[in-house]
């Protein structure tokens with residue numbers, strides 16, 4: 003794609019000529035509404051002017067209403083109705099800049115904002131719901147909200163008793179709440195040696211040591227955990243049994259039974275994280291069914307509706323419920339009832355179901371696309387999972403590959419942030435297929451990845 007260049011033949015200050023060239027280019031169609039203007043430094047270099055001149059030019063164009071600057075993103079052309087066409091920007095945005103596959107986000111869809119709008123409008127028309135939303139409510143969430151969330155979870159194949167639910171501000175809050183409430187500083191917990199970084203960081207905050215348990219094709223090596231238990235059992239074991247983040251590995255049924263038995267024998271708790279949603283057919287027997295008396299189960303709307311909702315539900319064993327509720331109250335009284343109500347409306351309108359059906363199909367298609375484009379490489383991931391784990395061919399190092407991909411316009415994550423303790427990181431990358439703005443753009447990213455793997459970067463060396 004060639005970069006837009008202003009025609010600077012007009013008289014007067016350069017910044018004004020550039021600003022006016024933007025208006026002219028919009029008028030003659032060389033710049034389309036919603037199009038991103040070139041990065042300031044690049045345009046400055048091309049034109050042989052200072053970056054300050056371009057900053058001033060873009061500011062002038064914005065003052066005149068021709069463009070809109072978005073923090074951290076760039077400057078975009080407005081249409082004659084003042085709209086920057088933000089929803090359709092993702093494509094040109096991604097073509098110009100980096101395609102970010104580094105964050106595990108649900109796939110973008112117009113339906114998210116639209117259905118959130120419908121849920122909010124329904125609430126504004128219900129005076130009782132508005133009254134309830136401004137009042138203090140129970141720290142566990144109101145019985146009605148818990149019932150609605152439990153019913154939804156049931157339809158998603160996760161039957162839970164509403165009385166055992168504690169509504170949280172998402173999965174991360176549930177993790178942090180469990181660690182702060184149930185584990186004392188200095189105590190030890192265990193997790194897969196490669197695990198969700200939010201667990202590692204919550205444990206650090208709570209001054210809790212995490213032991214990394216090796217994992218193989220069947221998930222956590224429970225025999226290795228048993229050897230640790232023989233010395234000193236951890237207080238809690240964190241697992242993502244259906245889909246390890248980042249590797250996508252599923253804990254086998256045998257290991258699940260073994261883990262439940264070990265937990266009873268050594269009296270440790272299990273924190274089962276089901277935040278990364280998978281369709282029921284792709285899940286195994288939940289740990290909270292195998293060891294209900296000692297398993298806390300985390301569910302979140304983040305990967306279904308969107309990360310900004312900050313609503314999760316944690317199934318808590320009866321004996322711990324009061325303690326957990328008390329801790330949540332001590333932190334923030336309760337989760338904002340308005341947000342819970344919004345999620346419940348989103349679900350009861352049927353919009354959440356429609357969104358999830360679309361998303362599941364979309365993720366399946368993205369996983370298939372990745373298997374096709376990266377067929378000659380070692381990859382693993384669940385058929386409808388958000389992430390893909392790419393083991394690098396022998397001789398390649400993940401830090402160098404990650405940097406080289408960034409240069410090629412694709413952002414991915416190395417194994418490093420997922421490593422527990424100081425264990426060596428495997429030479430692998432996590433690709434969040436779900437985060438690409440569209441399937442088309444994902445295809446472009448995968449092609450760039452395949453190309454980079456076939457022509458690996460020369461390793462820099464500057465040390466004697």
Ligand SMILES: Cc1ncc(COP(=O)(O)O)c(C=O)c1O
Pocket residue numbers: 106171172173174175198200242247275277278302303304305309313314
């Ligand atoms: C395994 C896992 N658990 C928990 C979370 C955090 O979920 P939430 O956004 O609901 O706090 C994430 C987010 O990526 C995750 O991947």
